[in-house]
Amino acid sequence: MSTPLPSHRRWWVLAVVSLTQLVVVLDGTIVNIALPQAQESLGLTDSQRQWVITAYALAFGALLLLGGRVADYWGRKRTFIVGMVGFALASAYGGFAQTGVDLIVARGLQGAFAALLAPAALALLTVTFPTGKDRNIAFAVFGTVAGAGASVGLVLGGVLTEFLDWRWCLLVNVVFVAVGLVGAFAVLAESRADGDNRYDILGAVTVTLGLGSLVYGFSLAETGWGSPLTITFLAGGVALLVLFVWIETRTAQPLLPLRIVTNRMRGGAFLIQAIAGSVMIGSTLYLTFHLQIVMQMSALQAGLASLPLPVATMVVAPLAVRLLPRIGPRPLMTVGPLIVAGSLWYLSFITVTGSYVVQVLPALIVMGAGMALVFVPLQNVALSGVAPDDAGAASAVANSAMQIGGSIGLSIFTAVYVVALGSHTAAEPTALAGAYSATFIAAAIGMLVAAVLAVTMIREPASELLPLPEDEPQPAHAG
Structure with a gap:
């Protein structure tokens, strides 16, 4: 059941859940820039440094589906608020960490509470904007935030690390959560799946x-x-x-009604989301390495140098919003990956002596524009036709596709990097630039695959996918 919201309050709901999405996505990258300082401050081993990243992805990815069903059954607003509070407490714990183990545990707790928070936020958006033009706009904003969040994390991480301390890359979440909680209590309405729900x-x-x-x-x-x-x-x-x-x-x-993922259009959207997530996380990470290690930029300079990507995404997103109802999702989700693939191919020509303005900046602008065309329709298509009772579960799959895709993609890109580096060492800038170039080519191939998936699996218009009837026969209970 749910309590209808006045139309003017729905846009405040969008603001609250978009802020939440920003926190969850940027937290996957904001710590990356701070890791060298954190390692020195806490005496982390190289293995512990890796676990600072892995612990977040592991807990987040593993618990997402359960978090989505908790939101459906327990209440989406209630789950959202608990997830927010828990995320803030975990962030504060990490910000005041005294040992490497403290930091790793805090990152794991962040991931666990994000697994409650993320599907609840997207489910709230789904039931608040069920159909129509407003839904397209709402999901476009939400998708743009999701697409730009990784780059925003790099920029914010650079600023905080440069002017304050690495600990603020975690403590800043407390500020975001405080604002989000005020908005949650003020504008969110409770909703949950009807019936006698059992886990x-x-x-x-x-x-x-x-x-x-x-x-x-x-x-x-x-x-x-x-x-x-x-x-x-x-x-x-x-x-x-x-x-x-x-x-x-x-x-x-x-826990996961299979009708959510077996639909051809939604299944294609989930696959494209996994690829896009892996490319965004992997390419921005290795680009940051190139900027800092090869081009000798500071953390702040590297963060600011990444800024054109999210800016381009935000500039092009309104155009994509206007195009979506006119031409449908398939053209956008086909052309967008092709544009991103072209930008990554251009980026693969980086050299040690090349300038940022010539070799990096154009690629970032074009990549940001292409990602806007991908992310604006993506969330909408992924959740089109989902029954209200399944909103949390479907939202969890969408988030899980991004998270698991990012983890898999980062592993593949790292393997490509290691092979490309070969017997050379990380002290050889020319070898590093060549290895980073190889990862960008791998990412470009991934986006070409996404374009093929869009052509073959995304039908149009998205409105063809209607919610499943509530009296749809259910499979018999085991036993």
Whole structure:
């Protein structure tokens, strides 16, 4: 059930949940720039430094589907608020960390509460803007924030690290959450799935362990794809996810109704979202390395140098909003990845002596414009036709596609980087530039795949996907 909101309050809902999305997405990258200082301050080993990133992705990716169903059953506003408060407390814990273990635990807690927060926020947006032109605008804004968040994290991380301290890359979340909580209590209305809802405990355990094993396996793959431990975790993750799908076909109230992902258009959108997420996270990370290590920029300079990407996304997004109802999602979601692929190909020509203005800036502007064409329709298409009772679960899949895609993509890009670097060392700028170039080419190939998926899987118009009837037959309960 849900409480209808006056139309003028819906835009305040959009502002609140978009702020939340910004916090969740930028927190995946804001710490990256601060890691060198954090490592020196806390005496982190290289292994612990890696876990500062992995712990967030692991907890976030593993718990997202469960978080989505908690939002559906317990209440989306209530879940949103609990997730916000928990995220703030975890951020404060990390900001005041005294040891490497403290920081890693804090990042894991951030990911766990983000797994409650993110699907609840997107589900609130879905039920607040069910149809029409306003829905297109709302999802365009939300998608733009999601697309630009990784780059915003790099910029903000550079500013905070340069002028304050690395700890503020975590403590700043408390400020964001305080603003978000005020907005949540003021404008959000409670909504939840109707009926006698019961949690799919077996499904929750299976998918959490499966996604966790997969994310951890890919994090291990960054240092060796052929190691027995990597293979064990990746194979175990796949096996558990196959078991999860089987369980969901035999459960009356599944954690993930398979109708959400088996629809061709939504399935294509989820796949494109995974690729786009991996490219945004991976390409911005390796570009930051090039700016700081090869071009010798400070953290602040590297952050500001990344700024044209989100700015271009925000400038082009309104144009994409106007085009979406006229030409449909498929042209945008096809042309956008092709533009991004072209920008990444251009970026692959970086050299040690090349200037930022010639070799980097044009690529960032074009990439930002292309990403706007991708992210504006993406969230809308991914959630089109989803029944209100499934809003949290579908939102969790959308977020999970971005998070798991980012983890997998980053592992693949790292493997490409290692192979391209070969026997050279990180002290050789020419070799580094060549290795970074290889990762940009790999990312460009990924975006070409996304364009093919858009052509073959995205139907139009999006309005063809209508909510499933509430009396749709449900599978019999196991046993």
